[in-house]
């Protein structure tokens with residue numbers, strides 16, 4: 001006789017009202033964006049309307065990061081600690097575990113195929129078959145000094161039939177998968193992990209920054225229709241191209257807002273901070289002759305005469321560099337092979353997206369519709385500043401962390417971030433343990449359920465650190 005839960009309850013306590021099932025506390029997650037100009041931490045959790053409430057954020061000026069890559073561990077650790085302490089104080093959450101963003105010019109991506117021959121056409125293709133294809137990709141040797149960050153399934157081919165998004169349940173002998181592989185320099189990844197670890201934190205995920213930004217600002221419809229996400233940061237411009245809800249192409253261009261500021265500094269012979277202020281307050285990606293009559297006066301250094309800078313000169317300097325950045329973006333769009341299938345156009349994020357007229361220049365040069373993205377669609381309770389394109393990456397890191405948890409079944413308490421005054425049970429209080437590394441740990445994160453598949457005969461369940 002099968003014993004179900006309700007009959008068991010009645011047999012033990014026939015008169016007592018059933019105990020209320022405890023509603024699990026929503027998981028609290030933290031995104032940490034180690035950017036070239038700012039390092040920020042954001043604490044969030046899913047609310048009952050399936051949106052995300054931001055509980056608090058902290059930000060610090062980034063001094064140890066160069067074009068998205070850690071160049072000075074000590075300075076980076078200082079800024080991480082400052083940003084995390086501020087986010088912790090504002091949210092009342094004792095931050096221990098973070099989802100960290102990764103970018104930088106060391107990031108590479110390529111497409112790779114994997115194929116398996118199944119024994120029997122009679123049995124359906126199982127989730128385990130699909131997972132096995134994915135798992136094998138993590139073992140594919142990479143170029144010396146590079147390691148895999150993400151393996152993102154694209155589509156499958158079953159017995160020669162192409163463009164299958166989910167082959168589970170189909171019958172077939174040969175199963176072939178196409179994967180988007182994202183790799184990064186072992187040294188650069190290790191430096192990020194070291195900085196986070198030295199800041200007293202554990203990493204529960206490393207997410208490519210343009211994927212995080214895309215998560216924050218794009219809708220499912222846009223990703224389905226075909227869209228290019230362009231995050232223009234201080235040091236790099238990151239790209240992610242989606243079509244039919246699948247990531248098709250990623251790239252990191254080692255040019256961002258800082259190089260525009262440097263051009264202004266040199267072109268106008270002013271200090272870097274003055275050049276930055278000129279760009280933010282008076283800059284424009286498009287130049288018009290009418291600007292020739294408008295000038296800004298910049299105080300001279302140590303008593304020297306003030307400098308008069310024409311807005312036309314300023315716009316011409318900016319325009320030249322932004323055009324160069326857009327040409328790189330165009331090259332990436334073309335090499336993705338999806339140039340003609342991106343009907344949702346271009347969505348801009350990052351601080352650079354705030355440059356006046358930048359979306360117009362993108363539209364003019366690419367012939368595609370361009371707009372500036374924000375996280376309004378995904379966030380609920382959050383200050384407007386956090387929803388702005390500048391914080392798209394860090395908000396996306398919160399969203400990807402939540403999505404991962406939800407995929408895995410939020411029953412695990414692996415996040416370990418605690419409200420202050422909590423019991424201190426999860427996350428451990430003996431200080432941070434080493435950051436999880438290696439294939440097995442990665443598989444446990446990427447393939448929840450894989451090790452529980454009865455077909456594999458293993459009882460190991462994924463355990464989150």
Ligand SMILES: Nc1ncnc2c1ncn2[C@@H]1O[C@H](COP(=O)(O)OP(=O)(O)OP(=O)(O)O)[C@@H](O)[C@H]1O
Pocket residue numbers: 034035036037038039062067068103232233234235236237256257258261276279280281283349350351352353354355356390
């Ligand atoms: N209003 C504005 N107009 C023009 N540029 C702006 C404006 N606001 C911010 N920026 C530029 O945005 C850049 C910083 O963007 P962001 O905060 O996204 O970079 P980051 O995440 O620190 O860097 P990265 O992602 O490259 O590592 C700076 O170059 C800054 O000058």
Ligand SMILES: [Mg+2]
Pocket residue numbers: 033035036209233234350393
């Ligand atoms: Mg950034």
